[in-house]
Amino acid sequence: MKIQEYGIYLRQLDDHKCPRCGDRLERRPRRLWQKAVSFAVSLRHYKCSGCNRRFFAFSPRWNRMSIVEKAARFIATVAVLLVDLFASLIVLWQIMSRIMA
Numbered sequence: 001m002k003i004q005e006y007g008i009y010l011r012q013l014d015d016h017k018c019p020r021c022g023d024r025l026e027r028r029p030r031r032l033w034q035k036a037v038s039f040a041v042s043l044r045h046y047k048c049s050g051c052n053r054r055f056f057a058f059s060p061r062w063n064r065m066s067i068v069e070k071a072a073r074f075i076a077t078v079a080v081l082l083v084d085l086f087a088s089l090i091v092l093w094q095i096m097s098r099i100m101a
Contacts, residue, residue, distance in 0.1 A: 004032060018048035018051060023049055026047050026048075026049055027044060027046060030048045036080070037077075039073055039076070040073055040074050040077035040078075041073075041074070042054065042065065042073070043058060044057055044059050
């Protein structure tokens with residue numbers, strides 16, 4: 001799946017009905033990048049059983065979170081992604097230095 005194939009619905013879905021066709025929604029398992037994004041902004045991954053549309057929507061818990069918790073989640077996610085990027089760059093640097101030597 002490409003990222004462009006997913007939509008983002010900017011409201012929470014308490015009734016678990018598709019915003020497009022009104023049919024029943026199914027929660028979908030998330031990939032690693034989706035889990036990182038979901039931790040930062042508390043999104044859930046859904047698929048409509050009627051029109052097969054896949055999208056993300058805010059968790060009902062998102063509205064109950066304090067602004068401090070939302071900010072802490074966002075900062076923690078950015079920190080983890082930066083550490084991961086830094087570690088990847090170090091590994092890439094080591095590989096390139098071995099190739100060039």
